[in-house]
Amino acid sequence: MQLNGRRAAGDDLEVWPGSPAPLGAHWDGNGTNFALWSAGAQAVDLCLFDPDGTEHRHRLQESTHQVWHARVGGVGPGQRYGYRVHGGYDPGSGLRYNPAKLLLDPYAQAVDGELTLHPSLFGHPVDAVDSGVADPSDSAPHVPRGVVVHDPFPWDGDRGPGIPWSDTVIYEVHVRGATMSHPDVPPALRGTYAGLASPAFIAHLKSLGVTTVELLPVHHFVSEPHLLRRGLTNYWGYNTLGYFAPHAAYSSSGSAGGQVTEFKAMVKALHAAGIEVVLDVVYNHTAEGDHAGPTLSFKGIDNRGYYRLDGANPARYTDYTGCGNTLDVRRPQVLALLMDSLRYWVTEMHVDGFRFDLAAALARSMHDVDRLSAFFDVIHQDPVVSRVKLIAEPWDVGEGGYQVGNFPPLWTEWNGLYRDTVRDVWSGAHVGVRDLAYRLTGSSDLYRSDGRRPFASVNFVTAHDGFPMRDLVTYEHKRNEANGEDNRDGESHNRNWNCGVEGPTDDPAITELRGRQVRNLLSTLLLSTGVPMLTAGDELGRTQQGNNNAYCQDNEISWIDWSGVDADLLAFVSRLVAIRRSSPVLRQVAFFEGHEIPGTGGTRDLAWFAPDGGQLTTADWFDTGLQTIGMYLDGRGIRHRDERGRPVHDESYLVWLNAGSDPVQVQLPGAPWSDGYEFVVSTEYPTGEPPQPTVVAPGPIELPSRTVWLLRVLRRP
Numbered sequence: 001m002q003l004n005g006r007r008a009a010g011d012d013l014e015v016w017p018g019s020p021a022p023l024g025a026h027w028d029g030n031g032t033n034f035a036l037w038s039a040g041a042q043a044v045d046l047c048l049f050d051p052d053g054t055e056h057r058h059r060l061q062e063s064t065h066q067v068w069h070a071r072v073g074g075v076g077p078g079q080r081y082g083y084r085v086h087g088g089y090d091p092g093s094g095l096r097y098n099p100a101k102l103l104l105d106p107y108a109q110a111v112d113g114e115l116t117l118h119p120s121l122f123g124h125p126v127d128a129v130d131s132g133v134a135d136p137s138d139s140a141p142h143v144p145r146g147v148v149v150h151d152p153f154p155w156d157g158d159r160g161p162g163i164p165w166s167d168t169v170i171y172e173v174h175v176r177g178a179t180m181s182h183p184d185v186p187p188a189l190r191g192t193y194a195g196l197a198s199p200a201f202i203a204h205l206k207s208l209g210v211t212t213v214e215l216l217p218v219h220h221f222v223s224e225p226h227l228l229r230r231g232l233t234n235y236w237g238y239n240t241l242g243y244f245a246p247h248a249a250y251s252s253s254g255s256a257g258g259q260v261t262e263f264k265a266m267v268k269a270l271h272a273a274g275i276e277v278v279l280d281v282v283y284n285h286t287a288e289g290d291h292a293g294p295t296l297s298f299k300g301i302d303n304r305g306y307y308r309l310d311g312a313n314p315a316r317y318t319d320y321t322g323c324g325n326t327l328d329v330r331r332p333q334v335l336a337l338l339m340d341s342l343r344y345w346v347t348e349m350h351v352d353g354f355r356f357d358l359a360a361a362l363a364r365s366m367h368d369v370d371r372l373s374a375f376f377d378v379i380h381q382d383p384v385v386s387r388v389k390l391i392a393e394p395w396d397v398g399e400g401g402y403q404v405g406n407f408p409p410l411w412t413e414w415n416g417l418y419r420d421t422v423r424d425v426w427s428g429a430h431v432g433v434r435d436l437a438y439r440l441t442g443s444s445d446l447y448r449s450d451g452r453r454p455f456a457s458v459n460f461v462t463a464h465d466g467f468p469m470r471d472l473v474t475y476e477h478k479r480n481e482a483n484g485e486d487n488r489d490g491e492s493h494n495r496n497w498n499c500g501v502e503g504p505t506d507d508p509a510i511t512e513l514r515g516r517q518v519r520n521l522l523s524t525l526l527l528s529t530g531v532p533m534l535t536a537g538d539e540l541g542r543t544q545q546g547n548n549n550a551y552c553q554d555n556e557i558s559w560i561d562w563s564g565v566d567a568d569l570l571a572f573v574s575r576l577v578a579i580r581r582s583s584p585v586l587r588q589v590a591f592f593e594g595h596e597i598p599g600t601g602g603t604r605d606l607a608w609f610a611p612d613g614g615q616l617t618t619a620d621w622f623d624t625g626l627q628t629i630g631m632y633l634d635g636r637g638i639r640h641r642d643e644r645g646r647p648v649h650d651e652s653y654l655v656w657l658n659a660g661s662d663p664v665q666v667q668l669p670g671a672p673w674s675d676g677y678e679f680v681v682s683t684e685y686p687t688g689e690p691p692q693p694t695v696v697a698p699g700p701i702e703l704p705s706r707t708v709w710l711l712r713v714l715r716r717p
Contacts, residue, residue: 013048013058013072013073013074013075014031014072014073014074015058015061015070015071015072015073016031016070016071016072016073017061017062017069017070017071018033018034018035018062018069018070018071018072019033019035019069019071020035020062020064020065020067020069021035021067022035022107022340023035023036023037023067023106023107023340024105024107024108024109024244025079025081025105025107025108025109025146025148025149027075027076027077027148027149027150028071030073030074031071031072031073031074031075031076032071032072032075032076032079032148033069033070033071034046034060034069034070034071034072034081034105035067035068035069035107036060036067036068036069036083036085036105036301037066037067037068037301037302037305037333038066038068038085038087038301038302038305039066039302039304039305039333040087040088040095040097040302040304040305041068041085041086041087041097041301041302042086042087042088042097043059043060043085043086043087044059044060044063044068044083044084044085044086045057045058045059045060045083045084045085045086045099046058046059046060046070046072046081046083047081047082047083047084047102047140048072048075048079048080048081049079049080049081049082049145053140053141055140057084058070058072066333075148076148076150077148077149077150077257078147078148078255078256078257079147079148080112080113080145080146080147080256081105081145081146081147081148082102082103082104082105082140082143082145082146083102083103083105083301084099084100084101084102084103085097085099085103085300085301085302086099089123089132089133089134090132091124091130091132091291091314091315092132092313092314092315093314094303094304094309094314094315095303095304096123096295096299096300096303097300097303098123098134098135098295098300100120100134100135100136100137100138100139101120101121101123101139101143101295101296101300102138102139102140102143102145103295103296103297103300103301104143104144104145104146104241104242104296104297105146105297106242106243106244106297106298106301106337107243107244107337107340108146108147108242108244108245109146109147109149109244109245109257109260109344110146110147110149110245110246110248110256110257110259110260111144111145111146111147111220111241111242111245111248112144112145112146112147112248112256112257113143113144113145114144115142115143115144115222115223115296116141116142117142117225117228117229118139118141118142119135119137120135120137120138120139120141120142121139121142121143121225121294121295121296122135122292122293122294122295123135123294123295123299123300124292129291129292130291130315139295143296144220144222144241144248146242146245147256147257148257149257149260151257151260151261151264153260153261153264153265155264155268155350156268158267158268158271158272158350159271159350160271160276160277160350160351160352161211161271161274161275161276161352163211163212163276164589165389165412165453165455165531165589166453166454166455166531166587166588166589167211167581167587168211168212168276168389168455168531169209169210169211169212169526169531169532169534169577169580169581170210170211170212170213170214170278170458170531170532170533170534171205171208171210171212171213171214171533171534171536172213172214172216172280172460172463172464172533172534172535172536173196173213173214173215173216173536174215174216174235174236174464174536174558175191175192175193175195175196175215175216175218175247175250176191176192176235176249176250176554176559177191177235177536177558177559177560178195178196178201178536178560179191179192179195179196179198179200179201179560180559180560181556181559181560181561181562181563182195182198182200182201182560182562183562183563184198184200185198185200185201186198188252189252191250192250192251192252192262193246193250193251193252193259193262193263193265193266194251194252194262194265194266195252196213196266196270197265197266197269197270202269202270202273202275205270205273205275206273206274206275207574208534208539208570208573208574208577209574209577209578209581210275210534210577211274211275211276211581212275212276212277212278212352212353212389213270213275213276213277213278214278214279214280214355214391214533215277215278215279215280216236216237216280216464217236217237217238217240217247217279217280217281217282217357218237218246218247218250218263218279219237219240219241219242219243219244219245219246219247219279219281219282219341220240220241220242220245220246220247220248221234221237221238221239221240221241221242221247221282221287222234222239222241222287222296223239224239224287224289224293225289225293225294227552230484230552232483232484232552232553233552233554234551234552235550235551235552235553235554235558236464236465236550236551237282238282238323238357238551239282239286239287239323240281240282240283240285240286240287241286241287241296241297242297243281243283243337243338243341244340244341244344245259245260246259246260246262246263246349247259251263263349264349264350267349267350267351268350271350276352276353276389277350277351277352278351278352278353278354278355278389278391279345279351279353279354279355280354280355280357281341281342281354281355281356281357282357282358283327283329283338283341283356283357283362284320284321284326284327284356284357284358284359284361284362284396285319285321285323285324285325285326285327285358285361286298286306286325286327288324288325289323289324289325290316290317290319290324290325291315291316291317293324293325298327305328305331305333305334306327306328306331306334307325307326307327307328308320308325308326308327308328308330319397319398320358320360320361320364320396320397320398320401321358321361321396321397322396322397326361326364327362329362329373329374329375330373330374335374335375335378338362338375339378339379339382339385342354342379342382342384342385343382343384343385346384346385346388347384351388352388352389353388353389353390353391354388354389354390354391355391355392355393355414356390356391356392356393357393358393358395358396358397359392359393359394359395359396359407360392360393360394360395360396360398360401360402360403361396361398361401362375363375363376363403363407364396364398368400369400369401369403369406376408379410380408380410386410389412390410390411390412391411391412391413391414391458392407392411392412392413392414393413393414394406394407394413394414394416395416402416404416404417404446405417405443405445405446405447408450409450409451409452411452411456412455412456412457412458412531413447413456413457413458414458414460414463414533415439415443415446415457415458415459415460415530417435417439417443417446418439418443418457418459418460418461418528418530419460419461419462419463420495421435421436421438421439422436422439422461422521422524422525423461423472423494423495423496423521424495425524425627425657425659426497426517426520426521426524426659426706427495427496427497428497428659428661429495430624430625430627431624432621432622432623432624432625432626433616433620433621433626433627433629434621434622436629436657437608437621437629437631439459439528440524440527440528440529440631440655441454441528441529441591441592441606441631442454442455442457442528442529442530442588442591442592443456443457443530444591444592448591453589453590453591454529454530454588454589454590454591455530455531455589456530457529457530457531458530458531458533459525459528459530459531459532459533460525460532460533460535461521461522461524461525462535462538463533463535464535465549465551466490466491466494466548466549467494467496467544467546467548468535468537468538468542468543468544469518469521469522469535469538469542470514470518470538470541470542470543471543471544471545471546471548472494472496472518472521473496473497473498473499473514473517473518473521474498474499474503474504474514474543474546475496475498475502475503475546475548476494476496476497476498476502477502477546478490478491478492478494478546478547478548478549479545479546479547480546480547480548480549482547482553482557483547483549483550483551483552483553484552489549490547490548490549491548491549494548497517499513499514499517500513503546513706515568515569515686516683516684516706516707517706518538518541518569519569519572519683519688519708520657520659520683520706520707520708522534522538522539522572522573522576523576523681523683523688523708523710524657524708526573526576526577526579526580527576527580527586527655527708527710529586529587529588529592532580534573536560537560537561538573539569539570539573539574540560540561540562540564540565540566540569540570541564541565541566541569542560542561543561544557544558545557568686568687569686571687571688572686572687572688575681575687575688575689576681576688579680579681579710583635583650583651583653584635584638584648584650585633585634585635585638585650585651585652585653586633586653588638588639588640589640590639590640592605592606593605593606593637593639594606594607595637597634597636597637600634600636600672601671601672602672603632603634603636603637603672603673604632604634604637605633605634605637605638605639606631606632606633606634606637607631607632607634607673608629608630608631608632609629609630609631609632609654609666609667609669610626610628610629610630611628611630611664611665611666611667611703612667613666613667613668613669616629627658627659627660628656628657628658628659628660628664628666628703629656629657630654630655630656630657630666631654631655631656631657632652632653632654632655632669632673632713633652633653633654633655634652634713635649635650635651635652635653636649636652638650651712651713652674652712652713653680653710653711653712653713654668654669654673654674654677654709654711654713655708655709655710655711656703656707656708656709656711657707657708658703658704658705658706658707658708659706660705660706661705661706662705663702663703663704663705664702664703664705665700665701665702665703666700666701666702666703667698667699667700667701668696668697668698668699668700668701668711669698670698670699671698673698673713674698674713674714674715675698675714675715675716676695676696676697676698676714677695677696677697677698677711677712677713677714678694678695678696678711678712678714679694679695679696679709679710679711680694680710680711680712681708681709681710682707682708682709682710683706683707683708683709684704684707695714696711
């Protein structure tokens with residue numbers, strides 16, 4: 001290989017002391033500085049690879065503050081590299097050094113090569129996990145390598161759209177699954193960053209009206225050995241190996257490091273369309289699994305430094321993630337890795353925020369989740385990371401790990417209680433309307449006490465994990481046999497209802513009801529205060545054929561089916577998103593007070609109506625049999641000002657929800673609440689648009705079973 005147009009890796013390269021900072025591989029125009037942190041290593045070899053795979057090892061002679069470093073002249077962009085770290089192999093003491101294993105630089109900005117299943121991946125003999133004996137076989141032919149990157153990308157003044165939280169509509173999407181079947185994306189670009197940035201897909205996002213794409217993991221990841229043994233792969237990507245490198249398989253570029261340029265081009269194109277890019281990031285665990293997992297990077301560089309080990313048995317890992325290990329962010333070097341990675345993606349890759357997978361695991365000090373942990377302190381004071389969107393998945397699998405509502409200011413949260421409540425209500429569970437009222441209005445019971453705003457609640461009904469919306473109303477039982485785990489994986493309690501028949505049916509009544517239930521769930525989501533998150537494909541009627549844990553299904557089960565688009569449903573969702581984005585009263589930045597609005601004759605910013613037209617009583621709030629509720633939102637009572645300090649006013653709305661199986665006669669309130677009402681959305685109809693005439697007077701009216709109405713309040717001049 002010609003390195004920087006001059007010499008190959010095996011020639012007599014000039015190896016100079018170099019610098020311990022920054023970590024990673026950085027080209028200066030004439031050579032590359034390599035720096036790797038390892039507190040316990042006895043020696044470190046830098047391994048440079050020719051295109052044919054020939055390896056050349058260079059012992060690093062310098063170690064400063066636990067960082068091993070060298071500057072190698074003549075080595076430049078495109079060079080593949082890795083490390084071999086020498087030290088003791090004593091798992092019982094937490095030591096897993098094994099120079100037979102080629103290790104990926106944790107700071108590598110690009111990755112080249114595939115992980116292939118082979119016994120040499122493991123630091124121990126595969127048939128003697130706890131023998132305490134190091135496996136001597138060379139893993140280099142079977143693991144990916146880092147790539148030296150220099151990418152002076154022409155950003156041309158690119159800046160993110162800067163969408164305020166209260167205006168945000170999130171679209172959770174998988175880079176590969178979004179376009180693998182899209183007929184208007186060129187075949188060579190399908191399933192790639194370039195495919196996501198294609199005019200056809202961006203046009204869909206624009207027509208839908210979403211403001212922000214939340215990408216499932218794009219940090220470079222590999223598949224777990226247990227999946228490879230079954231002929232499957234990790235599709236979702238929650239198995240990170242490289243925290244600085246865009247996942248190589250999502251690039252249409254054939255060049256090493258080309259994924260960096262392609263990722264940046266994707267971000268730039270989305271920004272030009274007014275769409276933000278948020279990354280789903282997995283800093284809680286790595287792809288190396290438990291004590292029996294492979295040695296690919298961190299485990300061989302400094303096992304005791306990177307991971308939380310079991311205090312009683314350091315040969316095992318403390319696992320708060322359900323994935324075999326937990327990164328130890330209590331340690332300064334691990335915390336620095338996390339922060340360096342976050343800053344890199346903001347400053348160099350121009351992303352607009354992050355959703356932190358199993359964020360409670362990052363907040364643990366010793367065992368308990370600690371709101372004052374170093375993780376929060378460092379993020380809050382960081383001048384770069386503190387200014388982007390921060391979303392927590394506020395739970396992990398450890399004791400006390402469910403922390404919905406307990407993250408500090410600056411953070412928004414995936415509101416799991418919102419999902420559970422809305423699913424319960426529409427599945428027919430007799431849970432009353434008290435919790436529903438909290439969820440519809442921003443979950444003040446969770447987020448108000450510490451000064452956060454309604455947009456701290458990221459509201460969702462479905463996500464990548466679980467049934468898509470169509471399956472939520474089609475199946476009550478998971479069908480995960482394709483995952484190869486005898487249907488034991490995935491959630492068994494989904495808080496859902498199949499509308500009376502399990503699985504697909506030709507019964508037109510069941511089909512109509514299922515369509516209405518999907519519209520009910522989506523309208524509840526998009527009419528709620530807070531930040532709505534749509535799961536990609538739900539607006540099109542996507543199905544996973546009953547699989548509610550499709551993490552290993554890189555095929556038609558998981559990909560969006562663009563040939564089977566439900567055009568009416570797409571029109572319905574687009575209509576609701578447009579109404580939301582044009583109506584400040586539906587996306588308020590302050591919690592409702594329920595106070596009377598001066599000069600209105602007695603209306604309130606928020607009022608709740610029972611079917612008889614009276615406002616809900618204390619008994620109503622605790623009536624678990626109540627399934628019908630009216631929510632009145634007065635646009636004259638919005639409690640914030642615009643950027644010039646002027647009061648914000650909007651139209652007023654009355655929302656009726658009837659989750660019951662029977663029609664209910666409801667009383668539309670008259671003066672002072674309204675002089676009449678205009679139907680805006682009704683989930684009775686496939687596109688949500690009710691037939692003419694759409695104006696009705698106050699008084700009694702029949703609200704059909706399992707229906708949501710959005711009514712615009714009319715007032716005489």
